[in-house]
Each structure stands twice: as structure tokens, then as C-alpha cells.
Amino acid sequence: MIQFSQTEIGYKQTLLKIDSLDLQEGKVYALVGRNGVGKSTLLQSMAKLLSLISGDIRYEDISLKNLSRNQMARLIAFVESKFDGVEYLSVQDYLMLGRSPYTSLTGKLSDTDKTFVNEISEELQITHLLEKSTTEISDGERQICSVARALIQETPIILMDEPTAFLDFINRQKLLELLIKIAVEKQKCIVLSTHDIDLCLENQLMFIIASRRRVVKENCTKKTELINYFSR
Amino acid sequence: MISKRILIYILIISVLLPIAVVLHLNSGQIALSFSDYFPKDVSNLSTNELLAREFRIPRLIITIIAGSGLAISGMLMQTLFRNPLAGPYVLGINSGASLMVALSLMTGFHLFETEFGLIGAGLIGALLSGLLMMALAFRLKSQISLLLVGLMFGSFTSAIVSLLESLAAAEKLKAYTMWSMGSLQQVEFNQLPVIGVVFLLGLVLTFVLIKPLNLLVIGEKPAEVLGLNVMQTRFLLMAITALFAGLITAFCGPIAFVGLAIPNLTRILFRTQNHAWLIVGNLMIGAIFLLLCDSFIQLMEGRIALPINVLTSLIGAPFVVFLLMRKIR
Numbered sequence: 001m002i003q004f005s006q007t008e009i010g011y012k013q014t015l016l017k018i019d020s021l022d023l024q025e026g027k028v029y030a031l032v033g034r035n036g037v038g039k040s041t042l043l044q045s046m047a048k049l050l051s052l053i054s055g056d057i058r059y060e061d062i063s064l065k066n067l068s069r070n071q072m073a074r075l076i077a078f079v080e081s082k083f084d085g086v087e088y089l090s091v092q093d094y095l096m097l098g099r100s101p102y103t104s105l106t107g108k109l110s111d112t113d114k115t116f117v118n119e120i121s122e123e124l125q126i127t128h129l130l131e132k133s134t135t136e137i138s139d140g141e142r143q144i145c146s147v148a149r150a151l152i153q154e155t156p157i158i159l160m161d162e163p164t165a166f167l168d169f170i171n172r173q174k175l176l177e178l179l180i181k182i183a184v185e186k187q188k189c190i191v192l193s194t195h196d197i198d199l200c201l202e203n204q205l206m207f208i209i210a211s212r213r214r215v216v217k218e219n220c221t222k223k224t225e226l227i228n229y230f231s232r
Numbered sequence: 233m234i235s236k237r238i239l240i241y242i243l244i245i246s247v248l249l250p251i252a253v254v255l256h257l258n259s260g261q262i263a264l265s266f267s268d269y270f271p272k273d274v275s276n277l278s279t280n281e282l283l284a285r286e287f288r289i290p291r292l293i294i295t296i297i298a299g300s301g302l303a304i305s306g307m308l309m310q311t312l313f314r315n316p317l318a319g320p321y322v323l324g325i326n327s328g329a330s331l332m333v334a335l336s337l338m339t340g341f342h343l344f345e346t347e348f349g350l351i352g353a354g355l356i357g358a359l360l361s362g363l364l365m366m367a368l369a370f371r372l373k374s375q376i377s378l379l380l381v382g383l384m385f386g387s388f389t390s391a392i393v394s395l396l397e398s399l400a401a402a403e404k405l406k407a408y409t410m411w412s413m414g415s416l417q418q419v420e421f422n423q424l425p426v427i428g429v430v431f432l433l434g435l436v437l438t439f440v441l442i443k444p445l446n447l448l449v450i451g452e453k454p455a456e457v458l459g460l461n462v463m464q465t466r467f468l469l470m471a472i473t474a475l476f477a478g479l480i481t482a483f484c485g486p487i488a489f490v491g492l493a494i495p496n497l498t499r500i501l502f503r504t505q506n507h508a509w510l511i512v513g514n515l516m517i518g519a520i521f522l523l524l525c526d527s528f529i530q531l532m533e534g535r536i537a538l539p540i541n542v543l544t545s546l547i548g549a550p551f552v553v554f555l556l557m558r559k560i561r
Contacts (some may be wrong), residue, residue, distance in 0.1 A: 107443030
């Protein structure tokens with residue numbers, strides 16, 4: 001689904017070099033690596049918030065370079081590690097922003113758009129939050145709303161920057177179960193960066209390991225295998 | 233989807249606006265009748281008809297435009313910087329306009345000698361300081377530093393203005409001092425079409441930007457991922473703000489706190505971040521606020537000559553303190 005080939009990413013200097021990496025739909029990938037190794041940079045490069053130093057990232061044989069901003073918005077959704085909420089911004093209005101790539105200049109949602117927003121809200125069981133302000137709900141609820149907004153964006157790829165960082169133990173597990181379910185049922189490719197290695201191992205996620213300027217995909221089942229990568 | 237709350241407030245301000253207009257027209261020293269505003273023969277006006285045409289109507293219209301325009305430009309800045317304390321005045325946009333106007337009034341720049349030159353000076357000053365603040369704003373991540381820089385910029389420009397004042401000839405100094413107190417009486421009837429066209433241009437652009445504004449509420453990066461051209465939007469928002477602030481500052485002098493207080497008041501009343509409603513609210517509440525202020529000034533005339541900038545600061549400054557307390561709480 002997404003292929004990297006000889007891709008170098010970073011700001012001015014190369015942080016990570018990805019010789020070859022292929023990500024599939026229907027899976028949740030855990031992007032792991034030590035602080036400062038370039039996880040966020042990698043995610044931002046995939047979302048084209050940063051330009052590549054060299055090489056290419058392709059989505060089903062289309063280079064991301066050739067896609068317009070709006071085409072990108074229909075391809076990749078991005079969930080920030082924490083959405084703090086905005087005073088007077090209702091959950092419903094927040095979710096409806098997810099349809100922006102599909103609305104006209106006025107930003108008005110069609111009936112189909114509205115139905116879609118409602119369907120996703122029901123699916124993620126957040127209908128009771130719709131009328132509330134995004135500042136009035138809990139961190140866990142807000143994170144679910146961010147996921148809902150990404151789903152409403154209706155993209156085949158969802159990138160998430162440390163989505164579990166600010167969640168408690170129970171909410172982390174819940175979120176991960178939800179993401180796995182979404183990836184399988186909707187055939188999406190989800191990539192999330194995290195330091196929650198135990199949680200990812202328990203849920204048998206595929207790992208993308210960033211270490212020593214290299215990125216590899218590995219199906220680790222034991223913590224020791226992973227730790228080897230970091231100390232190598 | 234419109235909430236009942238917004239509907240009720242729009243209803244209330246729709247009733248208040250015509251009341252404020254009538255009050256404003258009737259607060260002058262000389263009582264005019266309704267028919268004076270609609271003369272039968274324009275070439276042969278009676279004293280009262282002339283008073284209506286040359287004083288009351290221009291003053292009414294510029295008051296509405298200044299109130300609405302400042303409120304809208306404040307709203308645009310607050311959304312762009314995601315900061316309720318942003319506004320054309322705090323961000324130094326008014327200071328930039330003041331500096332350019334001071335330069336054009338008190339030095340020998342012939343470029344700025346015509347009336348349009350004054351507007352031009354205001355616009356250029358507003359745009360330049362807007363661009364400067366924008367460049368700084370995205371280097372300074374902390375909102376407090378941005379506000380401090382804005383205040384410092386204001387102090388710096390006012391120091392230059394003071395320097396110019398000390399060097400200027402008496403009559404030029406007087407012209408600038410009068411301008412700097414802020415006044416809604418300087419506009420003439422035949423200037424209204426130009427002012428109106430510039431204002432409407434800004435307003436149309438604002439309405440076109442409803443979708444980008446709504447997206448910016450959640451931050452620039454998330455907005456970009458949803459397909460927004462952030463750089464273009466930033467530039468357009470700064471340009472519209474400079475257009476409004478420059479136009480109003482050039483014609484009415486600096487009017488503080490309207491751009492800061494009214495957008496906050498509107499958000500508190502409407503409890504929404506949907507800019508379609510916020511624009512409507514700011515337009516009307518801004519106009520009502522300045523109409524009431526100016527009506528008060530007209531009613532006090534004879535007893536005390538109150539400059540508009542003084543009155544808006546007297547009301548606005550405590551309101552901003554209230555906002556800060558609310559945030560810190």
C-alpha cells in the first residue's frame with residue numbers, strides 16, 4: 001500500500017534512511033525507537049508536512065510528491081499526540097471538520113457527509129458527547145474524538161503521533177483494540193508511534209523499528225528482540 | 233446547525249442595532265427630524281438637511297464601519313494566532329499605522345500629502361507591522377512573548393512618534409495630536425463611497441475565508457493535513473486585518489480595545505467557533521458597541537469633550553483584565 005524506496009528524511013541533515021519498506025492495509029504498525037531518533041519526523045514526512053531529503057514515498061505506485069494538498073487530505077489522516085480541545089468548539093463541529101477535504105469553498109456539509117459523521121459517532125459510541133465542548137470532556141474521550149475525526153476524513157491511511165502518551169492504562173488498551181478493529185474491518189493502514197512496547201507486544205502489532213538512522217519492519221514477539229535493536 | 237442560543241442572541245442584537253442607530257442619530261446637540269435625512273432637493277439643502285448630510289450620516293456610517301471592522305479584524309487575529317488576547321491593537325498593527333500616519337503628517341513626505349495619501353500611509357503601516365509581527369509570531373512559540381513583543385513594538389513606535397512630535401512645527405503637531413485622539417467626525421460625505429467599497433471588499437474576503445478560519449481553530453498543522461493552504465491563509469488574514477485596521481486608523485485615528493474585547497464578547501455570548509456566526513455577531517456587536525460609545529460622547533458634548541479612544545480604553549481595559557482573570561482561574 002505504501003512503499004518507501006531509498007527515502008531519506010530529516011530537516012537539514014538526514015535523520016533516517018529507509019532503503020525499502022512496504023506497509024499493508026488492514027494492519028496497525030507500531031513505530032518505535034528512542035527519543036529523538038526521528039519518529040515524529042518520519043510521520044510528518046509521510047503526511048507531507050515535511051519534504052523528503054531524497055528518495056520517494058509511494059501510495060499504490062503514485063508518488064506522494066505528485067499529489068495536491070487536497071488529494072493528500074483524502075489519502076492520509078494525522079492524529080496529533082494530544083488535542084487539548086478548544087473553548088466553545090463543540091465535539092460535533094470538531095468532527096465535521098474531518099469532512100473538509102470533501103466540502104466546497106463554503107465548507108458546508110452535504111446530507112451524505114452529515115450521515116457519515118453520525119455513523120462514525122455511533123460506531124465509536126461518542127454520540128452523547130456531540131453537543132459538549134471539546135474542553136469539557138476527558139483526555140480519553142478527546143483522544144477517541146480525534147480518532148473519530150480521522151475516520152471521518154475517510155482516508156486509507158491514518159498516522160498517529162504517540163496517541164497513547166496521555167492516556168491511562170485502561171484507555172490505552174481500549175484505544176489500541178479500537179484501532180486494530182478499525183484497521184481490519186475498514187482495511188486501513190494505521191501507523192502509530194509509541195513508547196508503549198509492552199502494550200504493542202500484547203496486542204501483537206507489527207513493529208517498525210527506527211534505530212541508528214535505519215528503519216526496519218519486524219514481527220517481534222519478545223521484548224528482548226526489540227531491545228536488541230536499540231542497543232545494537 | 234444553529235443552536236438556539238445563537239439564534240436568540242442574533243435576534244437580540246438585530247433589535248439592538250436599529251435602536252443604537254436611532255440613538256446615535258438623536259444624540260447630537262441639534263435635534264433633527266426624520267425628514268431632514270431625506271432631502272427633496274439635494275441642490276438646495278436647508279441648514280438641518282445639510283447638517284444631516286454632512287455630519288450625522290457620515291458620522292453614523294463611519295462609526296458602524298469602525299466598530300464592525302475592528303471587531304472583525306480582532307476576530308481574524310485571534311483565530312490566526314489561536315490567542316484570545318490577540319488583536320490589531322495589541323499586535324502593534326495600529327501602532328504601525330499610527331507611525332506611518334505620523335510620518336506623513338509631520339515630515340515632508342510629499343507622497344502622503346493628499347487625503348488618499350493618509351489612508352495609504354495607514355494601510356502601508358498596518359500591513360508592514362502586520363507582516364513583521366507575523367514573522368516574529370511563528371518564531372516565538374509562546375503566546376506571552378508574542379504579546380510582549382507587540383507591546384514593545386507599540387512603545388517603540390510611540391517613542392519615534394514622540395520624537396517626531398518634538399521636532400514638528402506647531403500646526404503639523406496639532407494635526408497629528410487631533411488625529412491621535414481618535415475621532416469619528418473627520419469623515420466627509422463624499423469620502424463615504426471609497427470607505428464603503430474598501431470595507432465591503434474586506435468583508436467579502438472575510439466571508440470567503442469561513443472554511444479556512446474554522447479549520448485554523450484546531451491549529452495550523454491539523455488544518456494543513458485537512459487540506460488547508462496555511463501560508464496563503466495566513467497572508468490573506470493579515471492582509472484583511474491590515475485593510476480594516478489601516479482604513480479605520482487612517483480615518484478615525486487609533487481606537488483601542490474594540491478589536492480585542494468585541495470578538496471575545498461575541499465568542500462568550502455565542503459559545504461557538506463557527507465563523508459564519510462569529511462574523512455576523514462581530515459585525516453587529518462591534519457596530520452596536522461603538523454606536524453606543526459615540527452616542528455617549530455626543531450626549532456629553534458641551535460638558536466634556538471625550539475622545540473616542542479614551543472612552544473605548546476606559547471600557548475595554550477592565551474587560552481585558554476580566555478575560556485574563558477568567559483564563560488564569
